Amino acid sequence: xxxxxxAVVLALLLLAAxxxxxxxxxxxxxxxxxxxxxxxxxSFAKNAPMVEGLKAGLKQQGMLEDRDVTxxxxxxxxxxxxxGPAAEELVRSKVDLIFANGPLATRAAKAATxxxxxxxxxxxxxxxxxxxxxxxxxxxxxxxxxxxxTELVPKRLEILKALAPRVRRVLVVAHPDDPASxxxxxxxxxxxxxxxxxILARPARNxxxxxxxxxxxxxxxxxxxxxxxxxxxxxxxxEVSLARKIPAVFPTTLWIRQGALASYGSDxxxxxxxAAALVAKLLKGARPQDVPVEGAKKLTLAINRGxxxxxxxxxxxxxxxxxxxxxx
Amino acid sequence: MKPRGRLFRQYVxxxxxxxxxxxxxxxxxxxxxxxxxxxxxLVTLQREKARAAATKIEGFIKDIERQIGWTSQPQLGPPAxxxxxxxVEYLRLQKQAPAITEISYLDAAGREQQRISRLAMDVxxxxxxxxxxxxxxxxxxxxxYYGPVYFRKESEPYMTLAVGAPGREGGVTVAxxxxxxxxxxxxxxxxxxxxxxxxxxxxxxxxxxxxxxxxLQKTTLAGLPQV
Numbered sequence: 001x002x003x004x005x006x007a008v009v010l011a012l013l014l015l016a017a018x019x020x021x022x023x024x025x026x027x028x029x030x031x032x033x034x035x036x037x038x039x040x041x042x043s044f045a046k047n048a049p050m051v052e053g054l055k056a057g058l059k060q061q062g063m064l065e066d067r068d069v070t071x072x073x074x075x076x077x078x079x080x081x082x083x084g085p086a087a088e089e090l091v092r093s094k095v096d097l098i099f100a101n102g103p104l105a106t107r108a109a110k111a112a113t114x115x116x117x118x119x120x121x122x123x124x125x126x127x128x129x130x131x132x133x134x135x136x137x138x139x140x141x142x143x144x145x146x147x148x149x150t151e152l153v154p155k156r157l158e159i160l161k162a163l164a165p166r167v168r169r170v171l172v173v174a175h176p177d178d179p180a181s182x183x184x185x186x187x188x189x190x191x192x193x194x195x196x197x198x199i200l201a202r203p204a205r206n207x208x209x210x211x212x213x214x215x216x217x218x219x220x221x222x223x224x225x226x227x228x229x230x231x232x233x234x235x236x237x238x239e240v241s242l243a244r245k246i247p248a249v250f251p252t253t254l255w256i257r258q259g260a261l262a263s264y265g266s267d268x269x270x271x272x273x274x275a276a277a278l279v280a281k282l283l284k285g286a287r288p289q290d291v292p293v294e295g296a297k298k299l300t301l302a303i304n305r306g307x308x309x310x311x312x313x314x315x316x317x318x319x320x321x322x323x324x325x326x327x328x
Numbered sequence: 329m330k331p332r333g334r335l336f337r338q339y340v341x342x343x344x345x346x347x348x349x350x351x352x353x354x355x356x357x358x359x360x361x362x363x364x365x366x367x368x369x370l371v372t373l374q375r376e377k378a379r380a381a382a383t384k385i386e387g388f389i390k391d392i393e394r395q396i397g398w399t400s401q402p403q404l405g406p407p408a409x410x411x412x413x414x415x416v417e418y419l420r421l422q423k424q425a426p427a428i429t430e431i432s433y434l435d436a437a438g439r440e441q442q443r444i445s446r447l448a449m450d451v452x453x454x455x456x457x458x459x460x461x462x463x464x465x466x467x468x469x470x471x472x473y474y475g476p477v478y479f480r481k482e483s484e485p486y487m488t489l490a491v492g493a494p495g496r497e498g499g500v501t502v503a504x505x506x507x508x509x510x511x512x513x514x515x516x517x518x519x520x521x522x523x524x525x526x527x528x529x530x531x532x533x534x535x536x537x538x539x540x541x542x543x544l545q546k547t548t549l550a551g552l553p554q555v
Contacts, residue, residue, distance in 0.1 A: 135481065135482075135483065136481060136482035136483035137482075137483075148447070151447060152447065154448065154449045155445075155446075155447065155448070155449065158449055158450065191449070194449065292482075292483035293483070294483075294484075294508070295481070295484065297426070297506070297508060297509070298426060299446060299447075318415065318416050318419050321416070321419060321420065321423070322419045322420075322422065322423055324423070
């Protein structure tokens with residue numbers, strides 16, 4: 001009995017294998033996975049433009065909300081101390097990816113995890129912000145879409161000169177704690193000679209500082225406000241620019257409706273759409289090292305004709321034609 | 329009892345082997361054959377998709393080429409007027425074709441007279457001499473110049489296109505095209521669950537693939553039978 005018992009077991013196994021074989025050839029479809037994307041924002045609402053963009057972009061990629069992806073959104077209403085705990089909460093809840101917006105949120109996410117992939121948008125200069133050292137080959141788990149703000153400084157100066165040819169001095173403000181704005185300020189100084197302007201490089205941490213540094217401005221000066229995660233400084237600069245009729249070119253379309261003369265740069269919604277391609281790749285298993293940081297593909301030139309008129313400036317025809325958005 | 333039990337068990341064993349052996353064999357052959365069939369069908373499908381991708385990409389490039397061609401028509405009037413008119417044309421082109429990052433104009437002698445860019449400063453009258461470069465020579469001889477793929481910032485694929493204006497006095501319009509825009513075309517082409525389309529240039533070097541890391545590593549696919 002002991003000699004044939006194993007043989008019987010083997011025989012039964014063989015029969016079982018045969019029984020399963022025709023079924024095995026059918027192949028198996030793995031159940032579609034529902035990915036969880038953690039969203040970390042300093043915005044004041046759940047639906048910030050870049051998140052809307054991400055959803056639209058993922059839809060284009062065939063990933064629909066509630067069927068392929070769901071979102072766990074944490075927005076801190078501008079309160080930065082809440083970013084750290086919010087990031088840690090997302091990590092604890094084991095999201096598959098973190099979509100972080102702005103350098104502060106991205107830094108908080110990076111501090112909370114080195115394993116979960118992080119995709120950023122609304123970051124003007126990821127290298128200056130210390131988020132990636134080599135954009136083409138992210139070394140850590142962080143990648144995303146760069147707003148190219150530093151790179152576009154010469155273009156903004158160009159637009160300023162095209163709108164206000166008589167400008168000779170340009171105030172360029174940087175926030176000392178925001179490395180990207182400091183790098184942008186330096187870039188302005190490097191190219192100033194090409195435009196025949198003098199750059200007034202000044203630091204400003206808040207509205208009061210803006211008041212101080214703008215005191216030295218005279219008629220015939222211009223301004224290049226920085227792209228900062230906190231809106232206080234550029235916001236005050238906008239008010240000064242309108243009150244004292246000083247032309248200023250902003251780095252994002254955000255300010256145009258508020259009355260900014262002009263802006264040239266990326267916008268949050270399109271960055272979200274662009275980021276969707278990166279997010280889809282990472283969710284499907286790519287490593288962040290293989291998903292390079294991308295420069296924003298779509299740059300928007302916006303001009304406010306009403307403001308131009310009140311500043312006594314004539315908008316050149318070709319600039320008007322080139323503009324993607326013209327606001328009256 | 330014992331010898332009969334053993335005999336019975338041996339019969340069961342032999343029967344089991346005799347039945348399951350051939351069944352297993354035929355099952356295995358069946359799986360193998362259907363795999364081969366599927367593979368053949370997939371290759372055909374992939375070829376179709378690759379052809380579709382190639383057509384789309386060609387269409388994309390031709391479209392840009394056509395738009396460049398319109399702007400490189402000879403301008404009339406004194407040089408200053410020509411310059412201004414051309415600038416307007418180029419700005420319009422820049423607005424219409426998001427894939428074009430930079431447009432420049434080389435005069436009939438191959439010197440750069442104008443350059444407009446989405447990212448960098450516009451430059452007027454630099455006089456940079458490109459008279460010996462293939463982009464000028466080929467375009468001037470009446471052919472459209474398609475440059476090799478090169479990378480900006482180590483990760484952004486670009487291609488130079490140059491179109492010449494007719495006539496001896498005609499110059500050449502040179503455009504730097506951001507190929508990330510066709511990557512969108514290529515990456516959206518799906519072949520089943522795991523297949524995807526990719527693009528190789530004339531020499532078999534990989535220039536577009538949904539998995540960008542392969543492109544960055546300057547992978548060459550010259551050895552593949554499909555290439």
